[in-house]
Amino acid sequence: MNFSDLLSGSFQQGLGTSAIVYCLAAIGLNIHFGYTGLLNFGQAAFMAVGGYTMAMLVVQWDISLWLAMLVGLVLAALLALLLGIPTLRLRADYLAIVTIAAAEIVRQLYGSIALKKYFGAQDGLTSFSADFRALNPFSGPVDLGFVSWSKDDAWVVLAGWVTIALCCLLVWLLMRSPWGRVLKSIREDEDAVRSLGKNVYAYKMQALMIGGMIGALAGFFTALKSAAMNPTFVATDVTFFAYTVLLIGGAARVLGPVVGAVIFWFLLTFLDLFLSAATDDEGSVLIPEAIMTNQQASLMRFIVMGLALMLLMIFRPQGIFGDRRELAIDGR
Amino acid sequence: MRIPALGLLSLVLLPLLLLAGPSHAATASAAPGAPANCAKADRDDGTIHVRVCLRDRRGNANDPVAGVTVRVSDLDGNPIGEAVSDADGLADVNLGEVIDVLGQRYVIEIDTETLPEGTALQNPKDVKRTTEQFQLETDYSVTFPIDDKIEEPSDWDLALNLLATGLVYSAILAMAALGLNMVFGTTGLTNFAHGELMTFGALIAFAIDSMPGEISLFGHDYSVLVACLVGFLASGVFGWLNDKGLWAPLRRRGTGVIAMMIISIGLSIFLRNSYQYLVGGENRNYSQYTDLQPYEIGALRITSLQITVFCIAIGVLVAACCLLQFTRLGKATRAVADNPALAASSGINVDRVINRVWIFGTALAGLSGALLGVTQGFNFQVGYKALLLVFAAVTLGGLGTIWGAIAGAFIIGIFIELSTLVVPDELKYVGALVVLIVVLLIRPQGILGRRERIG
Amino acid sequence: MSENTPERDAHLAAAEGALLRADDLIAGYLPGVNILNGSDLYCKRGELVGIIGPNGAGKSTLLKALFGLVKIHSGSVTLDGADITNQRADKLVSAGIGFVPQTNNVFGSLTIQENLEMGVYQRPKTFSERFDFVCSLFPTLGERRGQRAGSLSGGERQMVAMGRALMMDPSVLLLDEPSAGLSPVMQDEVFVQTRRINRAGVSVVMVEQNAARCLQICDRAYVLDQGRNAYTGTGEQLANDPKVIELYLGTLSKA
Amino acid sequence: GCGSDDGDDDNSGSSGSDNTSDSSSPAGEKKGDGKLVVGTLLPQTGDLAYLGPPEFAGVQLAINEINEAGGIDGQQITQVKADSGDGTPDIAGASTDKLLNQGADVVVGAAASGVSLSVIDKIVNAGKVMFSPANTAAAFDTYDDKGLYFRTSPSDRLQGQVIGNMAVEDGHSNVAVMARQDAYGEGLAEQVKATLEEKGANVSEFILYNADAENFTAEVNKVAAAKPDAIVLVSFNETTKIVPQLISKGVGPQDAQLYFVDGNMADYSDQKFDLTGVKGTFPAPAEVDPGFNKLLDSVADGGKLKDYTYGPQAYDAVMLIALASLAAGDDDGAAIATKIVEMSKDGEKCSGWAQCSELVKAGTDIDYEGASGPTDMNDTGSPNKATIGIQEYKGNKYSQIDSVSGVLE
Amino acid sequence: MAAETNLPTNLEASTEEGRERSRAARAALADVAREPGAKKPDAILVADGITRSFGGLQAVDVEHLEVQRGVITALIGPNGAGKTTFFNLLTGFDRPDAGTWSFNGKTLNKVAAYRVARLGMVRTFQLTKVLAKLTVLENMRVAARNQTGERLWAAVIPRMWRSQETDNTARAKDLLQRFLLDGKADDFAGSLSGGQRKLLEMARALMVDPELVMLDEPMAGVNPALKQSLLGHVKSLRDEGRTVLFVEHDMDMVRDISDWVVVMAQGKVIAEGPPESVMSDQRVIDAYLGAHHDTKLTFEAEEKILAAAQEEIAEEAGNE
Ligand SMILES: Nc1ncnc2c1ncn2[C@@H]1O[C@H](COP(=O)(O)OP(=O)(O)OP(=O)(O)O)[C@@H](O)[C@H]1O
Ligand SMILES: Nc1ncnc2c1ncn2[C@@H]1O[C@H](COP(=O)(O)OP(=O)(O)OP(=O)(O)O)[C@@H](O)[C@H]1O
Ligand SMILES: [Mg+2]
């Protein structure tokens, strides 16, 4: 087993395109949940709307990708509005269920036969990324020494991290402003904030929309990184994993999602590479087949991932960056 | 405890007799489809034929119709051949060599004049078939149904059947929902691993069921039901373990509900993949009840298994509700739910109450999973796939309310089935979820939830 | 921890044989931040002990520590000679201690009657008898027994909280600001009843911000400041101590 | 198989997409490292995990067969495995990176069309061949795959026609179609429906169900309400859930003629229901080799397989790749790609590695006849000729009773 | 949105002019009839026919009530009289079944709670609502109104709100000092004691700079010594030209600082007037104050009560 390969492979994912998608999704969730306390379990819906709108407009109507992205952002904001108008008046737990439901509805509609001529049902959509690729500054694979990407991936990675940096900057600016303070107050007690003359509903809506639009950005990258958009990319689990990413890093911390995403994908890949190398039929077999077959090795990484998530939350419930003191204050 | 238990027992025992009944007698019933006497010709001469098989199927008969003329022509109307149906009702037209026929298109027409007295096409206007380009190197079979008018299936009959299956499913769902709600109610934990608790019950039942030998009572084989019972009990133990091993220490450390929720997501990922590790990814069936013929009651078709499962579920639900509503433990759970510190100050052993809730809640979930498995097969995701619906049910009914969870489950379960009358089947969950959202718009606190006082 | 001053020695000596006794308690919520910095307290059988002090002094924390709801880092609590330091609350209830917290002191989703039932959780048989007694004190509770406590007014909640503790029929009663939010007539009722219960043999430790009233009825009182006993003495002594008046009692009620 | 980084890194550096597009560059100049590495991107976790084992077995079987015969020009084929998952979380991309990092020259996979679409760009832009044993979506025929995408499972148009024809031939005129709503099920079911209607049969109920759904009771109720005399069931592993429900609604295998398809033709001996009389189809050679499934069993991870869906197709994929590599004298993806279609059709018919490799070495143009059928491909890399085997169940085991060949343009 | 406030701009300083005005306002009360629903010469808040019932319980049923501008009005009444509910209704946290009310002449029916607060009518909660995971200082800062930085677009440009923030912080610190919370400024509000929460709640309401401040039992649980110093602060609010309406069960406080007292019982206003007159009203004594309210219990008197109690107990014991 070659550890430098393991590490380089793990870094490739830890810093790579998937990490970018989950990082953006988690940044959106951080605004929703971390700062405002909105339990949005339907981030996948925003990703879906973003990714699908972009892909659909380019594929079906042949408009420019950038314009399509703009429309995607607007539609994500509209979805936030649509979800927000009824649900933001509800208690947090209800919002959670409604957003899960909405995500499921959105995904099933995109995958449905009825809308096949627009969204390609279960096949999804492809061939929309020409405009994006045309701007690719790289002409060949990019090798940073410890990690390398193909030409296309490198471009997505570059664009992705720039986007993330911008989003983080935005979040950082917003959350240290009085606006962010109102959000945090809402997280604690809405009625109190209302009694101080703040339009809680409007703030929540703004937060939902901004987080949703960042979710749509995640959707764009979902589509761009594989040059395809497909209903399985936006399954309910995606939101759960985005939460995982967020909480690994620490909620209500600007860089939480970034660190979380890198760690999440690094670990996931590392486990995969390690375990499959350990159980591979050829080469040195570390773990005999009677204990773990190669297929089981793939499962094992999720098993370990689940365990790791639990252990992390047990021993560092505030995440990597979180503040322990804050947790000790019981909000309930 | 004792009275509900007795009630439960009688509720369960009654339908058990049903299951033991001679429901297999029907197995060897009606012959499948029609005897295919227009059997494929055993011919290997490199030609392709058009074969029209005419049968008079009115009034459930199946008689060959002889003497009917069928013509085949090309798209331009040039005749290629014609044939008259023989004693088997078969009219056979040779189109020619495979090479020549592939890629061609034909028109096949029946001469209704030649139909025997008294027979008529099901659709009298439908006398002509235009084929697509031939792609198969085999004879081309065509039919002109001679049959009664197709009776549109009655929506009411369908609705009745949908309602019945919906009820059964709802009852199972309700147990899981109640289990989830108990845990949520007492600890405030939205347990995303609840689906895996359901799967656990199904898994144990499956393991017991796959052990060699069978478990008989009074000469009837009750292996699967016994396995479910074991699954139920084992789930209780599993719940106990869950709490003692994980949640109780976490509570003691003062871990917040959100962190616990994320831990439950981790647990769910962990358990789900472990299950797959253990049993693989396929659907499997339990050793019994996969070939039960239905009883026909009017338009309703229902099997003894469905009746039994429904009764078991209802019995358990009633027992659980009585337990929660009328016993001291029930009140204690609500008190703990409300304010654990104060409950402790009232002399309630909070940890023990929560532990009990985990035991009961998980046992309910496990039984629900096991029954799901019995009614529709086992799979490592059997509980996971139900989770969203269970959540929806609990929310719809009102978080933390006992009856709410049950009411919600029934609404969701029945709605999913009935909604297929209107929405495409592939979107059947969408319908139910839309209902959820709509209900929450009208009653944000859920159907049976209560508003909070401010100030 | 705390150095032994003569006053403390005298206090310790007097504490001999007390029913409930806490010595040199150090306790807090967060690691590293102690709220109680070595406070002592004792309560003899049948005694009514008051605790007063500024906001945030640690009065509630002291009661919670006695009752096992706050972790005690060092020091000990004994009940009738038996060590009950950091005991689980429900065990203490069966040992005869009752506690009324300052905040969150009712079960909001339970009805009034159920709240009161919780008071006799460990001895459900005695319910009806105690219930009649509590209803005679707070008639509103009896009239509204079916109402959910969460929808009650502040004062009504306070009655429920007090009622729940009275249901317990404890041998030691820990009360955290039982009169807060009650109307004057009800406050009187609470004080009188507390005294009455006390006279009937129940030892009571009560924290009060209605300090003047509290000092009037209690046998002995502590003034707590920054987690330490600042003054101790009989109610009358403290009520007339100019320092105590200036720092803790204020002159308003004397006016 | 982790030690070969040096050579491969150079390789991936020089064989970028630029090279592949002008694949007409003079042969003879080898671009590969001489060692064929087959990457498998097949489901090990998630929803479709049960489809993985037979496919892995098919790949393994082919590799074993080739390597035991001495490999390609003396070089053993190596295999690297990766899990395609089911898209949640989307690990297919990461898995593809892993395969490419490990120097895979070809990627066998993925099983689901959606997953394939999500990684096809990555693979073909790296100049590697992507060869799916199971994709049936029409999208791949028109996809800009730089000539590097291939598949062995024939488009469902033929199979659909065969089922439709068979149902009418069997004398059924009132047929219900129940299919999973995904690229596979929907395409096949639409074809079945079109064929049935073309032939005058009445499709009384056409149901696409959500494969994620927990149960199929509503769908089965509808089928039962239509009182069909035959039912075409286009599904995967959920068949074992659906059949008992069909029985319990009085439309089981004994009450109506049931037709299965390649997705659910399997040995159901461990099931209690009786499938006697059920018919089904899947792409298979006219004369099936009953020993093939046993061979698959023998190489499967963790013992006997539950079913064999796409196992033969996976086997054929590797065979074609190896033959193409042998013919090209190179293991570079682009080089292999230029030969695959050639190997699959028009030439001297052969099957099995021993026979075919001899012919190729002798410079003969071959027409590989696979375990899954003739495997003739059109220029877009999809099969254009197929043989569909017609199967019938006795008890819960099936055997081939007939076969039909067909061509697609 | 900033335009909604009708406040005079120089409220901060307790000017001589302000004191003069409040003296005048108090003096004007002298002529007001001492009966429920009495007309006030300069009413800031007028409520008409407000009712609210929960199930069968008529929690609030106020026919007419006016609150005089620039004075301190106390709202007292037995537990469950409907005081808090009345507050909830007035401030938009609950909707009445019927009735109209206006603040500064502006009708508030169906006006959302946050708008009511922006109009200058700010309330506190009887069961405190602190923002647990914000520091005490942040709790205060949030309350400041018309913050530019609370607008989404301005938020990202710190230059636009920096100076305002500095001002607010200074004011917040000043208020915290007055409420003896300055030492806790950087602690999470969730770690405050019960009484401290009350204080923070009140300080925070004042941070909004309200014209009418409605305090729901502000002194319950506050240490008497501190209470006394806070009374001065409340009085200075009046001198700043603000109107104060508070609910309180502490009669010493009511007597000490209120200019006018309104008594509610069973949802209705049963009496109104200056403190002395109201407190001698027999109905008020019966319903609310109880017999002992002004006879300070001496130890001897106490003993007598107790002796009676003991007898009673003995009797009861005998009966059993
Ligand atoms: N949401 C509600 N549901 C049912 N009853 C309610 C609700 N809110 C208030 N009540 C009832 O209305 C009555 C008035 O309550 P309110 O809180 O206004 O009293 P209050 O005058 O503030 O009393 P206190 O001085 O004790 O705080 C009480 O009897 C209370 O039980
Ligand atoms: N849950 C908690 N976490 C952290 N610190 C706390 C917590 N509860 C109270 N404190 C701190 O402990 C100190 C003492 O609080 P405590 O509640 O005992 O005061 P108190 O004497 O009862 O005051 P009051 O009269 O206002 O009720 C306070 O400074 C408070 O900030
Ligand atoms: Mg306190």
Ligand SMILES: [Mg+2]
């Ligand atoms: Mg009140």
